[in-house]
Amino acid sequence: MYRINVLKTLTFLFFAITVSVNAANNPDEAIPAEQESPVQNLKTEIKEYINHHLLDSYDFTLYSYTNDAGEHKYISAPLPVILIDSGLKVFSSSKFHHGETVAEVDGQFYALYHNKIYKTDALGTINHNEENHATNEKPLDFSITKNVVFIILVGLFMLLIFSRMANSYKNNPMPKGIGRIFEPLILFIRNDIAIPNIGEKHYRKYMSYLLTVFFFIWIINLLGLTPLGVNVTNNIAVTLALALVTYFITTFSGNKNYWKHIFWMPGVPWPMKIILAPIELLGTVIKPFSLMIRLYANITAGHIVLMSIIGLMFIFKNWIGSPLSFGLAFALSLLELLVAALQAYIFTMLSALYFGSAVEEHDHH
């Protein structure tokens, strides 16, 4: 567990080399002797670790390790848990002890199971159905989880950076400092995404959303590539929220033409119009749905593949395989850097396209 956790830092180029050399030098240290198939066990452990990484968590854990006495030690900070379960319940996630104990709050017992909070009894019993899913009742959970913390941090970071950039324009017509990097990007979104897709007439009112969504997704994707273990955009809830905003903006800015093209497609015979109406109506939902899935799947896949390749190092455990998978992980990290920006671009681009279709004026019909 310790080495895999630490090896998250592999995505950091310089740390990576030294750590992997250390790991390769002490191959057998942490493998318990009584296990029959250490490799099989390691594979399971890696898989579990990856699955765990993809989930949200109630505390902010940098890494954990098992000390000489066999205890799990976590280098982490607890975060507030907010539950609505016969009244508002707020407590620190340290009560769960990283899922090892049951938290008792106002006479109610809560347990962490697969990174979800379930109501339970004092012993922490979790009932399972035949599909091995927990059947315990789930309280309404509005906890400030690790992902929420990073959403807030990225929001604050963006506010700080961009309001400073806005201020720098007050005295000087040219951008200063960080604005020199961001201004070309802002102009790119305006000139190459917003104006061509939405049109010169309407693009202004969508700029705030497009710019925010682009920088938000990009920055948070980049954070996901750091060894902090952040993975905000591979939560379907996050991408759903983003896609939903796009959907609502599209729907509420749809003009007469937009709705006419959905319910009574001009220029086709009337039986076709009746067939097309439900398809078009469904299309309005499918478009943002594809946004949601695309972002979620791309980032999740990137994380899984990258972590699997890093995990391969511990399965190979030799001087050929481990450097090879290190090289592969390095190359993939570079690719993920591209994907981080590309997904932000695609989300912004397609949102702009949908807004454009909503406000388009069909003069040519």
Place this chain on the structure above:
Amino acid sequence: MDKLIEQFSLGLFFWQLILFVALVLLLKKFAWKPILNAVNDREEGILKALESAENARKEMQNLTADNERILKEARIERDAMLKEAREMKDSIISEAKGEAHAQATKVIEQAKATIESEKHAAIAEIKNQVAELSLEIAEKVMRNELSDKNKQIKLVEDMLKEVKL
């Protein structure tokens, strides 16, 4: 899909939606509007500056063209004036010549006429004097001649001889 639904976290969705919408609104007020306005203003300023530079260039061209035109006109005018002056000079000279000639002719004519008349007068006077003189001479001769009888006869004879019948 099952796993996706199971993993779906309402809390995260709620926070993401609230925080993201708040972020859009805050950034709109504090960042995007001022930034986009500044960029737009700058772009318009650049366009305007380019336009005014172009206008100034055109004006300069016009000015140069004007100058050249004025210069050309001045040159043409000067040439015309020179030509006129030359013509005037020529005409004055020729006029003066003609007048002088006419005057001279007139003077000569007058002189001629005066000379003629003087000559006539002189001739007339000479004639008169000659006639008087002749008469006097004739008188004297006659007297002289007629004082002698012979001579008178001789004269008559001479005269008669002269007269040829």
